Amino acid sequence: MFFIAVFARLANLMFVRNNRATHVFLDLCCKKCSYKTIISVLITGIIIFILKIRDSPEMYIIKWNMTENISCHYSTEDDALPLVDETFNPPEKSIFFHETSCRGGLSSRQACGVESAAKAHPDWQVNVFFSGPVSDFILKRSFLAKLLKYKNVKLMRIHLQEYAKGTPLESLVAASPYKKSAWRIEHTSDVLRYLTLYKYGGVYMDSDFVVVKPFDDLEKNWSGRESITAVVSGVMSFSRDSLGRQMAAATVENFKKNYNPNYWGYNGPGVITRVVKEMCFKTKKKKWIHGCNGFKVYDPEVFYPVYYKQNRLYFEAGRNLTTSEKTYAHHMWNHLTMKYSIPKTSPYAQLAKQYCPTVYEMYGDSFGV
Incomplete structure (x- = not known):
């Protein structure tokens, strides 16, 4: 029953804009079904969830703790x-x-x-x-x-x-x-x-x-x-x-x-x-991937040169990270990497030493901790 409850919660989040699908999922879990049916439903839920999150790190985390303090x-x-x-x-x-x-x-x-x-x-x-x-x-x-x-x-x-x-x-x-x-x-x-x-x-x-380059020559x-x-x-x-x-x-x-x-x-x-998608579709420019109507959507190499699934590359000691000349900034995927240490010979440390030297020198071995 614990797993059913967990995946019912997943279903509710996954289908938050499709109440009918959520209800179907919950009904299947709650009725007196065979274990095979329940397992099939759970596996289907997992597959849908993975398909929804595989290309966006912003969508993959589910929050269980509701106690974040914002009283300040x-x-x-x-x-x-x-x-x-x-x-x-x-x-x-x-x-x-x-x-x-x-x-x-x-x-x-x-x-x-x-x-x-x-x-x-x-x-x-x-x-x-x-x-x-x-x-x-x-x-x-x-x-x-x-x-x-x-x-x-x-x-x-x-x-x-x-x-x-x-x-x-x-x-x-x-x-x-x-x-x-x-x-x-x-x-x-x-x-x-x-x-x-x-x-x-x-x-x-x-x-x-x-940031490694000024933005002056961007759109x-x-x-x-x-x-x-x-x-x-x-x-x-x-x-x-x-x-x-x-x-x-x-x-x-x-x-x-x-x-x-x-x-x-x-x-x-x-x-x-x-x-962006709505603006581009209205003007019949269905290839929104680069933007439209004067609004530019830059390719990953410009601000996100390291894909989120490879985020550890920034933190590996001795790693020589080669990125494009088109890169203006490196995103460190902080919510995924906040617990990683930053060895002095890692790409992150080398970037910090060059582009935020005052902060890096002040923190020394404690940088990023």
Whole structure:
């Protein structure tokens, strides 16, 4: 019965947009069927699940723990960072990172991502938005102070509900389905990436990238893909031109219409994938894989040169990782690799030493721990 319950849960998640299929699955499991029938149903469920996840790392994790603490998002105490308010007016050449985990600072990997972006883009503004407080002690005594030595880095605080006011996502952020998300930290990040691009335009990046080339010669409006099935939301650019504004508006509306609290990636890569496919299909350009109508979808080698199933390549001691000259950043698949150590002779360590040298030198053997 335990396995039946487990796969009933899988069925509910897999067929979240197809209630009839879910009910059929549950009915078959619950009726007095033979063991052969039950086993056949379970095997079918497993096969469908594998087919759905095989090409997207964003879709494969199921959350059982509903206790992620995001209380810091609603706290106003012990906050040393300036607030993002109506006076905030970033330049068009802006990169945005978000920290939503309530850790009160950045990990060494996150700090490396920020430094690499700032180092590669001296004439861009690199903004790091924290959804929870950062204390004066952490701001002045940690490596955050070293990041601020880059004149183009700004560390700022946002209050989520205030930040969403006056946008299409205002009511969703305040609603209980959002607050009861199975992925509270991640879904806050999903909300913020689309809200930020909607409000300001610019480039959004996940903080587990290492940037190796400036983005100046890329198109104005773009995203990347890590497979042939989905556009990925880990790095995106929506400019302030008409196409960028169209994409920003379409993504927040899609987020609002399709928000689902049970999926990891349904509200992140799912949003930009749906918007790009719909835009391309409307104009009869069914080959959305490279984008259309001026919106560019870059091939995996540009931002995701190592496929997620080969993520250990970044962490292998002595590995000589050869990537394309077309690569602008390396994604480290942090949710899959956060427990890996980073040997000094690994590709990740070598990238960090070159592209985020201040953070890497400060942490030394503790980098990535």
